[in-house]
Amino acid sequence: MARVYVREIFAKSIVSKSGIIGVDYTINPYVGCSHGCIYCYARLYTSRFWEKLVGNHEWGYFVLPKINAAQLLRKELKKKEGGLILLSSVTDPYLPQESSYKLTRKILKVLAEYEFPISILTKSPLVIRDLDIILGLKDVEVGFSISGLNSALVSHFEPYAPSVKSRLAALKRLSEKGIMTYAFISPILPGLTDSHLDTLFKEIKKANPDRVMVDLLRIRPQLWKYIKPVVEKALPDYIKLYNKIRFDLSYFFEIREMFNQIASKYGYELEWMY
Ligand code: SF4
Numbered sequence: 001m002a003r004v005y006v007r008e009i010f011a012k013s014i015v016s017k018s019g020i021i022g023v024d025y026t027i028n029p030y031v032g033c034s035h036g037c038i039y040c041y042a043r044l045y046t047s048r049f050w051e052k053l054v055g056n057h058e059w060g061y062f063v064l065p066k067i068n069a070a071q072l073l074r075k076e077l078k079k080k081e082g083g084l085i086l087l088s089s090v091t092d093p094y095l096p097q098e099s100s101y102k103l104t105r106k107i108l109k110v111l112a113e114y115e116f117p118i119s120i121l122t123k124s125p126l127v128i129r130d131l132d133i134i135l136g137l138k139d140v141e142v143g144f145s146i147s148g149l150n151s152a153l154v155s156h157f158e159p160y161a162p163s164v165k166s167r168l169a170a171l172k173r174l175s176e177k178g179i180m181t182y183a184f185i186s187p188i189l190p191g192l193t194d195s196h197l198d199t200l201f202k203e204i205k206k207a208n209p210d211r212v213m214v215d216l217l218r219i220r221p222q223l224w225k226y227i228k229p230v231v232e233k234a235l236p237d238y239i240k241l242y243n244k245i246r247f248d249l250s251y252f253f254e255i256r257e258m259f260n261q262i263a264s265k266y267g268y269e270l271e272w273m274y
Contacts, residue, residue, distance in 0.1 A: 014029075015080060027087050031091065070103070122143075128174070201265070
């Protein structure tokens with residue numbers, strides 16, 4: 001049986017007003033995300049869809065492609081005022097299923113007819129497939145989320161996401177093509193992200209993004225049951241700290257200076273999201 005349950009749906013709308021700072025609209029071509037990151041808060045926002053449509057399939061094990069996404073977009077954009085569109089926010093626009101569904105590709109083709117600034121955020125090198133369209137967009141940037149370099153540890157937290165190495169290689173490729181790019185160090189996973197910080201920035205610098213953003217790990221109460229067993233297994237020495245972070249975010253403020261200093265060594269002034 002396939003690992004991921006896929007069920008096509010007809011969405012009612014595709015452009016959502018965003019609550020993210022600096023982002024006006026979001027477009028999510030899929031419900032669910034087969035990367036299955038254990039810290040993902042998106043599972044909390046899509047739960048009302050799952051129960052009806054995906055039965056017992058857990059987060060990371062179902063994907064519902066919105067097969068009418070491009071048609072909806074064309075209709076909806078006519079009525080929208082200008083503003084930054086983020087692809088995506090509660091899924092990855094370049095899931096493995098995108099290879100065959102090409103929903104993000106079709107969405108980008110529609111967006112190319114308009115002048116909305118676009119930000120694409122992904123964990124997948126599949127975005128390279130759409131270079132032909134991205135190169136023709138007037139105002140676009142592409143970002144890659146990166147939580148650390150230790151691939152064995154990363155795979156505990158992001159079990160089905162493409163390797164960080166492949167993300168950095170794709171980031172480099174896009175930067176070389178003259179596309180605006182960013183690295184999004186997110187979320188900071190104590191004991192992973194901050195354990196080889198100099199090497200992390202060195203590798204990011206090689207990929208040469210235009211900017212680097214950083215965000216912390218927010219452990220919402222409903223997520224602890226997913227995160228706790230992974231930390232106990234992968235980073236047992238850090239379980240106390242993760243437990244503290246649930247209620248007290250001071251750790252993330254204490255490490256900011258260290259991040260800033262190392263980033264500046266590589267020519268980056270970090271953009272903090274918290
Ligand atoms: S890639 Fe993003 S949306 Fe997908 S599971 Fe990971 S954090 Fe959630």
